[in-house]
Amino acid sequence: MATSSVRARGRRRLRAVVTAAVLTLTLGVSGCGLAPATSFVPDVKPGSIRPIEGLPVGTGLTVTSKNFTEQLILGKIAVIAARAAGFDVQDLTNVPGSQPVRQLMLDGQADLTYEYTGTAWLTYLGKDKPIPDQRKQWQAVKDADTANGLTWGPPAPMNNTYAFAIRSAKAKQLGVTSLSDIATIPPAERTFCIEAEFNSRPDGMNPLLKTYGIPRGSGVPNGQIGIYDTGAVYTATANGDCNFGEVFTTDGRIKALDLTVLADDKKYFPAYNVSPVYNTKTLEEHPQLAQVFDRISPKLTDAELQELNLQVDVQGREPADVAADWMVKEGFVTR
Known part of the structure; x- marks a missing residue:
C-alpha cells in the first residue's frame, strides 16, 4: 500500500x-x-x-x-x-x-x-x-x-459517425428510411449538401454513391451536389436547399431542425462508438x-x-x- x-x-x-x-x-x-x-x-x-x-x-x-x-x-x-x-x-x-x-x-x-x-x-x-x-x-x-x-x-x-439526414416531412413524402432507398426515388430528388472535405476524400462522397448504386454523374448529376462550409449543411438541408445532408449522427441540430437520419444499411461509414x-x-x-x-x-x-x-x-x-x-x-x- x-x-x-x-x-x-x-x-x-x-x-x-x-x-x-x-x-x-x-x-x-x-x-x-x-x-x-x-x-x-x-x-x-x-x-x-x-x-x-x-x-x-x-x-x-x-x-x-x-x-x-x-x-x-x-x-x-x-x-x-x-x-x-x-x-x-x-x-x-x-x-x-x-x-x-x-x-x-x-x-x-x-x-x-x-x-x-x-x-x-x-x-x-x-x-x-x-x-x-x-x-x-x-x-x-x-x-x-x-x-x-x-x-x-x-x-x-x-x-457518432457520418450519416445523411433528410427533413422528416420529406422523408415521409419520398418514403425513404435508408441510403439504399435513394436509388428508388426519381433522379431529380437526389440532391445533396456536403462539406468540401467529404466531397474530395477517397473514402467520401464518390465511393459512397458507388456503393449505393447511384454513381456520381449517371446516378447523381454533379449539379445536384452542393458544397457547403462546415455546419452550414444542417441549415441548408432543413431549408430544403437539398434533400440529403451530410451530418454526424449525435449532433443536436438533427433534433432541433427535425431531420431524420437515414440508415447506413450497407455499412459504408466507419463505426465511432x-x-x-x-x-x-x-x-x-x-x-x-x-x-x-x-x-x-x-x-x-x-x-x-x-x-x-x-x-x-x-x-x-x-x-x-x-x-x-x-x-x-x-x-x-x-x-
Whole structure:
C-alpha cells in the first residue's frame, strides 16, 4: 500500500506540471474562439454510484477530454461519476485536439477519457480500413491498445459517425428510411449538401454513391451536389436547399431542425462508438472503477447525445450543467 501511495503522489505531482502546460496552451488559443479549460462541475451527491468501499481518502484520478461539445459533456459525466465514486478528481477536460488527449493517456498523465473506436483505429493506430461490425471494431481497438497500456471499457450504443439526414416531412413524402432507398426515388430528388472535405476524400462522397448504386454523374448529376462550409449543411438541408445532408449522427441540430437520419444499411461509414478508456495501471489499482462506468455506457445512445448536444449548441447551456442534470435524471447522482 505504501508503494502504491508513493507512486500515486508522484504521478499527481507530474500531472500538475502537465496540467499547467495544457492549461497554458488552452488559454493561449482562447483568443481564437476556444473556451479556456475549466474544472467547474455542479455540486452533486452520490446516487446509485456510491463511494468505492475501502478507497483511501484523497485517492487521485485525472479525467481528460477533447474540446468539442460532445467531448465536454462526456468529460464532465466522467468527472461527476468519478467524484461520486470517491476519487479526488483532477479535471483536465477541454484539451485542444485529439492527439494531445491521446498523449496524456499514453504517458500516464491522465487516467480516464471517453474515446471513439473509429478515431483510435484509423487515426491513432494508423489502420487503413475500418471494420464494419461495431462490436468487432471495438474488440480490435481494445486488443491493439493493450500494448499501449490502455484498457477499453465496453462500448456505448452511441455511434457518432457520418450519416445523411433528410427533413422528416420529406422523408415521409419520398418514403425513404435508408441510403439504399435513394436509388428508388426519381433522379431529380437526389440532391445533396456536403462539406468540401467529404466531397474530395477517397473514402467520401464518390465511393459512397458507388456503393449505393447511384454513381456520381449517371446516378447523381454533379449539379445536384452542393458544397457547403462546415455546419452550414444542417441549415441548408432543413431549408430544403437539398434533400440529403451530410451530418454526424449525435449532433443536436438533427433534433432541433427535425431531420431524420437515414440508415447506413450497407455499412459504408466507419463505426465511432464511444467507450471509457482507462490507464491500465490505474484500473489494476482500482478495478471497481470499471463497474462505475459500465453502468453509464448503456445509457449513452444516439438519441440521448443528440438531446444533450442540443442543450449546449442550440440552447446555450454549460456542458457541466447538462452533464450533471443527465446524471441526476438517470439516478447516478443526486442534488
